[in-house]
Amino acid sequence: SQTIHQWPATLVQPVGSPLSLECTVEGTSNPNLYWYRQAAGRGLQLLFYSVGIGQISSEVPQNLSASRPQDRQFILSSKKLLLSDSGFYLCAWSIAGGPNRQYFGPGTRLTVT
Amino acid sequence: TQLLEQSPQFLSIQEGENLTVYCNSSSVFSSLQWYRQEPGEGPVLLVTVVTGGEVKKLKRLTFQFGDARKDSSLHITAAQPGDTGLYLCAGGGDSWGKLQFGAGTQVVVTP
Numbered sequence: 001s002q003t004i005h006q007w008p009a010t011l012v013q014p015v016g017s018p019l020s021l022e023c024t025v026e027g028t029s030n031p032n033l034y035w036y037r038q039a040a041g042r043g044l045q046l047l048f049y050s051v052g053i054g055q056i057s058s059e060v061p062q063n064l065s066a067s068r069p070q071d072r073q074f075i076l077s078s079k080k081l082l083l084s085d086s087g088f089y090l091c092a093w094s095i096a097g098g099p100n101r102q103y104f105g106p107g108t109r110l111t112v113t
Numbered sequence: 114t115q116l117l118e119q120s121p122q123f124l125s126i127q128e129g130e131n132l133t134v135y136c137n138s139s140s141v142f143s144s145l146q147w148y149r150q151e152p153g154e155g156p157v158l159l160v161t162v163v164t165g166g167e168v169k170k171l172k173r174l175t176f177q178f179g180d181a182r183k184d185s186s187l188h189i190t191a192a193q194p195g196d197t198g199l200y201l202c203a204g205g206g207d208s209w210g211k212l213q214f215g216a217g218t219q220v221v222v223t224p
Contacts, residue, residue, distance in 0.1 A: 032210045041199060043216040044156075051209055090155050099163070100144045100205025100212055104155035 023091030
């Protein structure tokens with residue numbers, strides 16, 4: 001069966017510091033991968049998605065970037081965090097070319113102070 | 114951009130009551146997903162509907178996809194405290210597997 005991991009689970013970082021959040025998927029090959037941000041109790045905003053190694057598409061202009069160095073690894077980064085980067089970050093995967101079903105990781109709670 | 118509107122935004126009911134959550138759009142989707150999310154956790158996929166007029170049942174939960182594939186509803190019968198959570202609908206149809214999410218309906222079921 002497939003599993004998706006995210007770490008860290010929680011993170012508190014000062015403004016201006018760098019960020020690296022990691023997501024890995026097990027049990028599947030060549031998945032589509034997604035990064036979302038969620039405001040408290042609300043819907044999900046798609047930040048980035050990737051359909052293959054080294055291929056990244058950005059949905060909204062922002063202070064963040066993403067990379068996919070391996071087939072089942074997706075990384076969300078920032079060189080200098082802003083207060084507005086605080087939120088709940090979710091990684092998801094789906095079967096490439098399959099139904100639009102996405103499966104989510106447990107999320108990372110980021111607080112920028 | 115395809116927009117999905119969920120209503121109501123918040124629903125508080127007593128255990129044993131029924132509830133319905135709606136998800137509406139002016140756009141057609143090839144599929145519609147419903148998720149439930151608990152605080153501090155990732156959303157969990159409940160169901161996918163793909164055919165206009167389709168009805169799926171998952172124990173006390175009934176999901177319906179509109180005939181025109183623009184809207185959907187989630188009905189919970191005899192709600193229990195364990196049904197408490199944020200319910201999200203998401204429409205699909207993009208070739209990259211992207212989903213358009215609604216803003217969510219927060220459901221609270223009190224004993």
